[in-house]
Amino acid sequence: MHEIRFFNTLGRRLEPFRPLEEGLVRMYTCGPTVYDHAHIGNLRAFVFEDLLRRSLRFLGYRVVQVMNLTDVDDKTIRGALERGVSLDEYTRTYIDSFFADLDALHVERAEHYPRATEHIPDMIDMIATLVDRGYAYQRDGSVFFRIAADEDYGRLSGIDLEQVKSSARVASDEYDKDDVRDFALWKAKKDGEPSWDSPWGPGRPGWHIECSAMSRRYLGPSFDIHCGGVDNIFPHHENEIAQSESANGVPFVHTWLHAEHLIVDGQKMSKSLGNQYTLKQLLERGLEPRAIRYVYLATHYRQKLNFTFSAVEAAAGALRRIDEMRFRLASAVEGEAPSPAVAAAIARLEDDFTRNLADDLNAAGALGAVFVFVKEINKAIEGGAIGAGDRKRIEDALARVDQPLGVLDAGAWQEGDGDGGGLDDAEIERLLAERQAARARRDFARADAIRDRLQGAGIVVEDTPQGPRWRRS
Ligand SMILES: [Zn+2]
Structure with missing residues (x-):
């Protein structure tokens, strides 16, 4: 197995990844603030x-992954007030949209999507500990974290605290803090x-404490990976x-991973x-969600995605090349013995693919390995070199590498509910017969359309020398 390396923002270097508990990765991913529909830049991190x-x-x-839903902050409160609805009613729309x-x-x-408003006691508990330990203080019903009490502050970002001092001064009029x-x-x-x-009177939590409290609730005080933009x-x-x-008095997170920004046509959104497109706007324009996912995968997460x-x-064109290969494979005639060329191609795919992915999630490199394959x-198909059992071996290899990618299987992206889409056996047989007839008269467009319809209904069609066979996926 290839050793996994990640670029850890904490320390700014590539380093081998080993989880705290063998075989289990616990990760926290900062989720959306549910005050509006997500735009395609937000979705990049997700x-x-x-x-x-x-x-x-x-x-x-x-993997145990936690993603918070920030359903109380300045923006959600303002939005609910403007619309004249409760915070809960206001945010529900955007949670559903997300x-x-x-x-x-x-x-x-993810395994858990905790909502901030459902974990206020966890946050109050953590704030109380910080006050007790002298890391926080109360002013007029608000509580502030005292940065001067934390010697390590600034370790992740390498921020110059003197600079923060001057820029924060401008925005600090609102509250009476000891230090801006x-x-x-x-x-x-x-x-x-x-x-x-709360012990300090009625109020609401700040945004930052939400993630500290909810990560501790679901993952414990120390865990493996924390992500965000x-x-x-x-x-x-x-x-x-x-x-x-x-x-907590213990190290918080071992590995910090951050996704770069998305820009549009070379410009900031x-x-x-x-x-500043939302996904819904792109889908309304007829863009395929499968191709959009591919675009997200094809640029390394630490580079700006244009x-x-x-x-x-x-x-979409790249994906079509894969679909066409699978289609040709489905009707390729298998020879008597397994092909050594196919076996070698599968071995090369699995090695190159895994090595790229383990190397700081180089999905572009992993996709490159798929296209070589x-x-x-x-x-091999053109040379008549598909041997006994090769078709299944090739399909299985593609299914394995699609587990992390989630884009290679056209059938999984068709509309439909996967239970046959309401097609009964007789209807499926009728469509298959119609497809055979279309192929016989070389009307391949019609034949493909029928195949797509079946695929969309969760029906897998395999062409064999005895004619087509089908099963529900
Ligand atoms: Zn967060």
Whole structure:
């Protein structure tokens, strides 16, 4: 097995990855603030984290992933007030929208999606510990973390604290803090805001404490991986480390991984440029979600991803090459003995693919290995070199490497509910007969359309010398 290496933001270097508990990876991924629909820049980090969890499993680990839903903060409160609905009603719309986006991109569900508003006691508990230990203090019903009490502060981001001092001064009028750099753990209630009771009076938690408290609740005080976008490094993740290590007295997280920004047509996304797309807007324009997922995978997570419509088109073309190979393979006639060329191609695929993925999640390199494989198998099909059992061996190899990628299987991306889409056996047989007739008159477009319809309904068709066979996937 190839050794896994990750680029750890903490220390800024590539290093071998070993979890605290053998065979199990515990990871925390900062989730969305549910005040609006996610845009494609937000979704980049979530697809990266999906690739990470799938890859860790592919590389032999069990994974427990936690992703918080920030359902109380300035933006959600303002949104609910403006719309005249409760916070819960307001955020529910965007929580549903978020999960719909994840499903559309075939992002696997994490093990836990804790909501901030359901874990207020955990946060109060942690804040109380910080006050007891002298890391936090109360002012007019709010509680602040005292940065001067934490010698290690700034370790993750390498931030220059003197610079923070001058930039924070501008924004510090609102609260009466001892030091302008100190950040709020608990915010005293303001008029019209939702609030919870606490030892310091009614109020609500700050954003940073939410992740420290919920990660401890689900993963314990020390765990393996913490992810987010690069914009989370400072101050959010820096503050999480300060809170968690000061409260728990043990190292917080071993490996920090951060996804770079997504830009559109080489420009920063912004509302004023009109390029801040949501996934729904792209799907309404007819872009394929499968090709969009491919675009996310094809740029290394530590590089800026330049999203363009032509990149999505190119991704769709790349995927079509794989689909076409599989289609040709399905009707290739198998020879008597297994082909050594096919065996060699499979071995090379598995080695190159795994090595790339283990090397700081080089998905672009892993996809490259898939295309080398596709080329070799096409050559084998053309040369009549597909041997006994090779078809299944090739399909199995593709299914294995698709476990972390989640894009290679066209059937999995068709519309339909996977239970036959309401097609009964007689209807399936009728469609198959119609497809055979279309092929006989060389109407391949019609034959393909029928095959797609069956595939979309979760029906796998295999062409054998005795004619087509089918099964429900
Ligand atoms: Zn967070």
